[in-house]
Amino acid sequence: METSLARDLMSDEEWAFFERFILSVRAPNGRKPTNHRLVLDGIFWTARTGAPWRDLPEEFGKWSSDYRQFRRWTLAGLWEGTMDALNQSGAVPDALQMIDSTVIRAHHQAAGAKGGLRDRVLAAQEVALRPRSTSASMQPACP
Structure with a gap:
């Protein structure tokens, strides 16, 4: 059974919202415009799935083109x-937040076990330096 990505694509109403922003930032360089709706769908697919750009399905076009357009935008x-427009429109709840990895910081204690890296290294060295053979008092009973 073949899976279609069409169910995840944005609606005409959603596209109408984004289209005005895309057209306002479009560089007038004389190049034929790409299918911005499909590119935006590809960007949203990547953001929603968390997949690397190289894993973007072929239905959205070349991953490198979508990434370049994402960077331009x-x-x-x-x-x-x-x-800003979504927040001002009231279309989204006030509690909706976007978080990315550039604003997330872990507390220094989240880095590892109690005592930090130095204590873990010392503990590992201590284990590594333990004798691995049996002592002389543990000679076998058979001559």
């Missing part, structure tokens, strides 16, 4: 503009 401020 990021540098142009597209994502900040859409988030």
